[in-house]
Amino acid sequence: MAKIGLFYATDTGNTRKIAKRIKKQFEEGEIELFDVAKATPDAMKDCEALIVGTPTLGDGELPDTLAAFLEQMDSSHVSGKTIAMFGLGDQVGYPTEFVDALGITYKKLKKLGANLIGGWSAEGYEFEKSKALRDGEFVGLVLDQDNQADQTNERLEEWLEQVKPELLGATVTG
Numbered sequence: 001m002a003k004i005g006l007f008y009a010t011d012t013g014n015t016r017k018i019a020k021r022i023k024k025q026f027e028e029g030e031i032e033l034f035d036v037a038k039a040t041p042d043a044m045k046d047c048e049a050l051i052v053g054t055p056t057l058g059d060g061e062l063p064d065t066l067a068a069f070l071e072q073m074d075s076s077h078v079s080g081k082t083i084a085m086f087g088l089g090d091q092v093g094y095p096t097e098f099v100d101a102l103g104i105t106y107k108k109l110k111k112l113g114a115n116l117i118g119g120w121s122a123e124g125y126e127f128e129k130s131k132a133l134r135d136g137e138f139v140g141l142v143l144d145q146d147n148q149a150d151q152t153n154e155r156l157e158e159w160l161e162q163v164k165p166e167l168l169g170a171t172v173t174g
């Protein structure tokens with residue numbers, strides 16, 4: 001049984017690459033990757049904690065695969081479960097819809113009773129509007145592979161330092 005399930009959506013592969021980079025930062029057997037295009041929410045029931053990652057597509061929209069996946073979900077999949085989220089976007093190309101899908105997904109998971117962790121400072125990004133902001137902070141790690149790929153390693157490292165103990169702590173079953 002996977003301890004941590006990392007569920008991701010992707011269009012052009014960036015989010016899958018980040019998912020693989022995250023996996024490398026965990027021990028063998030601690031984390032399993034699931035592409036939401038091929039998985040069902042029932043797979044979440046076997047995971048003790050979750051990471052959910054998504055790009056924003058269209059004009060501030062969820063990828064179709066993630067929209068379909070979320071539609072199949074109810075509280076039995078995530079209620080009380082610790083979840084850390086990350087989102088990919090393009091702050092130069094989409095400054096008024098920057099990483100909106102992260103915010104849309106967050107809202108849905110929160111409504112289903114998830115315990116969301118892993119908020120991230122909005123400092124160092126330039127954009128006008130984002131649905132991923134709550135009280136001035138992003139609701140999860142924000143990565144911009146189109147304009148700030150050189151900052152991704154550092155951001156990932158710092159964020160994982162923050163969320164890893166909480167995610168692994170949530171997997172202790174005694």
Ligand SMILES: Cc1cc2nc3c(=O)[nH]c(=O)nc-3n(C[C@H](O)[C@H](O)[C@H](O)COP(=O)(O)O)c2cc1C
Nearest residue numbers: 011012013014015055056058060089090094098099
């Ligand atoms: C058609 C299209 C629409 C996009 N719309 C948005 C958007 O509304 N907001 C945003 O922040 N990024 C947007 N992006 C940027 C992607 O989120 C970004 O390139 C991301 O790294 C893609 O991840 P993926 O390779 O996993 O699909 C868009 C990209 C494409 C190709």
